[in-house]
Amino acid sequence: MALRLARELQDPVMQAEVLCQLGWGSLQHDRFSEARGYLEAARQVIIGQEGYLLSFIEFGLSGVFAGLGHHRRAFWHANVSLGLLHADVGGAASRPLQAMARARQMAGDHVDAVALCKRALRAESAYEAPRIHALLMETLGESLRGTGDVERAIGCWREALTIFEEGGDHRAPELRDRLAKLVSATSG
Structure with missing residues (x-):
């Protein structure tokens, strides 16, 4: 219309x-x-x-x-x-x-x-919209993980996940799973 x-x-x-x-x-x-x-x-x-x-x-x-x-x-x-x-x-x-x-x-x-x-x-x-910041932090976390800076990657993903969850973003469950796997891999 x-x-x-x-x-x-x-x-x-x-x-x-x-x-x-x-x-x-x-x-x-x-x-x-x-x-x-x-x-x-x-x-x-x-x-x-x-x-x-x-x-x-x-x-x-x-x-x-x-x-x-x-x-x-x-x-x-x-x-x-x-x-x-x-x-x-x-x-x-x-x-x-x-x-x-x-x-x-x-x-x-x-x-x-x-x-x-x-x-x-x-x-x-x-x-800036929080969701855009979350996308940026998710991207930064992924590339930090790719360079071997896992600790900072986890921090970025945690920040992104908090924003995604607060906003009810459909990306939250998938990022939560990736974050849990990364934390598990680094603590074991």
Whole structure:
């Protein structure tokens, strides 16, 4: 209904926002092909424009390609997202930096992923969403584990898990299991 209204009003930004939200919702439920369709349609509607909305679309596409296992494309879209942000957007840069870190992690480059996570932590602002911080801490923990820094990885995962559990995020059970296995492996 919202999309139909936006089209009737011939408002391309409103259309792109609705498509973007549909894509984001699909992405949150791991429906990657569906999310890709919505996000690419949103990008087509506002082609030639720059700014936060296009950056968010590219950020979403990074998540799509990460979910599909295409780490190079995920990194590319995250990098485009970062490049579209302006200095006045505050902590928004932490999102594409986290996505870039996740893509580097998928490629097995944990050292670069840790560096990108640290940049994202510096970019965070007090206005950043707790869930985004939790995703960042989960990514940082995974790459710290990959570099052998298990103690810090456990700390990052505990912080992420607390936020996921408080927010009722569907990622909490899986992270709880990974954390328990890592703690068990290090204490035995």
